[in-house]
Amino acid sequence: MNSSQDTIFAQACENISDFQFDDRVAGVFNDMIKRSVPGYAQIISTLGDFADKCVSPNTRVYDLGCSLGAATLSVRRRLDGRDCRIIAVDNSQSMIERCQQNLNAYVSDTPVDLICGDIRDIEIENASMVILNFTMQFLAPNDRETLLNKIYRGLQPGGILVLSEKLTFEDAPVQALLDELHLDFKRANGYSELEISQKRSSLENVMKPDSLPQHERRLKAQGFSHFSVWFQCFNFASMVAIK
Ligand SMILES: C[S@@+](CC[C@H](N)C(=O)[O-])C[C@H]1O[C@@H](n2cnc3c(N)ncnc32)[C@H](O)[C@@H]1O
Numbered sequence: 352m353n354s355s356q357d358t359i360f361a362q363a364c365e366n367i368s369d370f371q372f373d374d375r376v377a378g379v380f381n382d383m384i385k386r387s388v389p390g391y392a393q394i395i396s397t398l399g400d401f402a403d404k405c406v407s408p409n410t411r412v413y414d415l416g417c418s419l420g421a422a423t424l425s426v427r428r429r430l431d432g433r434d435c436r437i438i439a440v441d442n443s444q445s446m447i448e449r450c451q452q453n454l455n456a457y458v459s460d461t462p463v464d465l466i467c468g469d470i471r472d473i474e475i476e477n478a479s480m481v482i483l484n485f486t487m488q489f490l491a492p493n494d495r496e497t498l499l500n501k502i503y504r505g506l507q508p509g510g511i512l513v514l515s516e517k518l519t520f521e522d523a524p525v526q527a528l529l530d531e532l533h534l535d536f537k538r539a540n541g542y543s544e545l546e547i548s549q550k551r552s553s554l555e556n557v558m559k560p561d562s563l564p565q566h567e568r569r570l571k572a573q574g575f576s577h578f579s580v581w582f583q584c585f586n587f588a589s590m591v592a593i594k
């Protein structure tokens with residue numbers, strides 16, 4: 352997947368505006384997310400393994416907040432011959448256009464419905480796998496429960512939700528330590544102090560992470576009785592919940 356280098360926050364800016372998944376971000380997103388989220392490549396590749404194990408024939412897979420299609424591509428490679436359908440949704444037109452090009456670059460017999468729309472508005476039905484890979488943290492906190500409830504109802508028994516999120520921690524020293532390790536990860540990936548602090552300000556109002564206990568409580572309240580973290584690196588984790 353092609354991507355230019357992310358230099359969006361490299362120049363000092365007087366008024367930092369709220370982070371948006373606009374054309375500028377979409378153009379560098381592959382580089383941005385790999386250099387910002389520890390374990391991203393591992394998570395993307397393992398989504399394919401989850402799909403291989405858990406997606407049954409004639410069901411649907413939903414990739415909610417699909418961005419450039421990394422998760423959809425990883426899953427689609429493993430579904431050929433199963434008569435499944437992938438529904439990939441994002442409300443950024445720029446992401447969707449680039450995602451379509453990325454999907455077109457590979458041959459597959461698994462159809463993908465690529466929808467430019469809000470994940471709060473789409474229906475979920477006959478799903479054996481739903482992916483929320485670093486998307487739910489961008490929804491207003493009040494909308495998260497409703498979305499998870501809709502996902503639970505749309506899943507087949509035994510179907511899975513894979514939910515990846517940045518985390519907060521109730522324990523302040525743990526929060527400080529894991530935050531610092533994440534900052535070191537960004538520094539090691541070439542981001543300057545200015546880029547790191549400007550991006551942090553830009554994300555402040557739009558990305559509201561929850562703690563692991565909050566995630567577990569909310570998922571169980573929707574009916575998911577089986578839950579585990581299957582991956583964590585510093586303050587980023589991916590969880591699996593089974594219906
Ligand atoms: C951090 S990115 C997700 C990364 C992607 N899932 C991946 O694995 O590469 C979050 C995405 O969610 C999309 N998004 C945020 N809120 C949304 C909403 N309410 N409806 C649809 N898409 C949304 C953004 O446009 C953005 O592309």
Ligand SMILES: O=C(O)C(=O)C[C@]1(C(=O)O)C=C[C@@H](O)C=C1
Pocket residue numbers: 383384387388485517550554558
């Ligand atoms: O927390 C940060 O510093 C991030 O950059 C995280 C994060 C994310 O988790 O989605 C935020 C925005 C971009 O989409 C890429 C990464």
